[in-house]
Amino acid sequence: MKGLIGKKLGMTQIFEPSGRRVSVTALQAGPCTVTCLRTQERDGYSAIQLGFGRRSLRKTTKPVAGQLQAAGLAENPPLRLREVRLSEDAAVAVGETLAADIFAEGEYVDVSGRTKGRGFQGVVRRYRFGGGRASHGGAWLRKPGSIGMCVNPGKIYKGRKMPGRMGGVKRTCQNLRVVGVRPQDNVILVEGAVPGPSGGLVMIREAVKKGN
């Protein structure tokens, strides 16, 4: 398993030599500093903790700054810390930097991010309900319709799809093909769209469902 914290830069399109057009998302992948190691012996699992970006000192709490001391980042704290689980204890040392070149063209990755917030939405937009008819006496154009039974069971079941806040949650796009790696800019190009706005932070991991 390998992974990096990154930033969505935006979408564009490129051409394959065959002339096929590919819509790609450009992701800034790293550079990430290894800030901490989780080991089988001490923590019961193996992982590396990565830091990405830059957070102002004023916004960094002292406990976090203290933990970053081992990586030499107490004066230069990262914006985001994330762990990447590994199958066995890592061969890297605290303070090392990982960058976009850990990924290669042709590999598959999973990209997680926070989707764009869409505010309070009705059931037609939020859950793709069909709604009712506009004519022929239709009385529930974009309403949810019936939400349950009568006196038996006398309640609305939990999980009923209703209007509410939409978006702004973590989502993962799986099995996105890496179509380009640009180590000089720390940018990778993946085929298709990824969650979140341009400029949003994303987590890029090796695809779990493809045997890379």
Add this chain to the structure above:
Amino acid sequence: MNSLQKIARETDKRESIGDFAVGDTIRADLLIVEGEKERIQSLTGTVIARNGGGVAEAITIRRISYGQAVEHVLPLHSPRVAKITVTRRGKVRRAKLYYIRGQQGKAARVKELR
């Protein structure tokens, strides 16, 4: 310049495409893979639309082929488009010549620019 613009500039080949406009009759040389070899096949027709911007730009070419009207949509920045030459400049007043589709004979022509 940000990374996204850098990527777009590598795909962009506006400089080599040459200058033409909607209404012009052009010859587009396309690279075609035939078995093992690549050869150039040219396609002649009237440009009836330019759609999209930047590296996504595409043109629609209309021609009458064996009595049958055919339209091709070509992504302008595709590496398969080798060259575009203008054979005739057209005099048009619109950006999209879709009205030609419903016309026949003399009405379906584009006047030459003089």
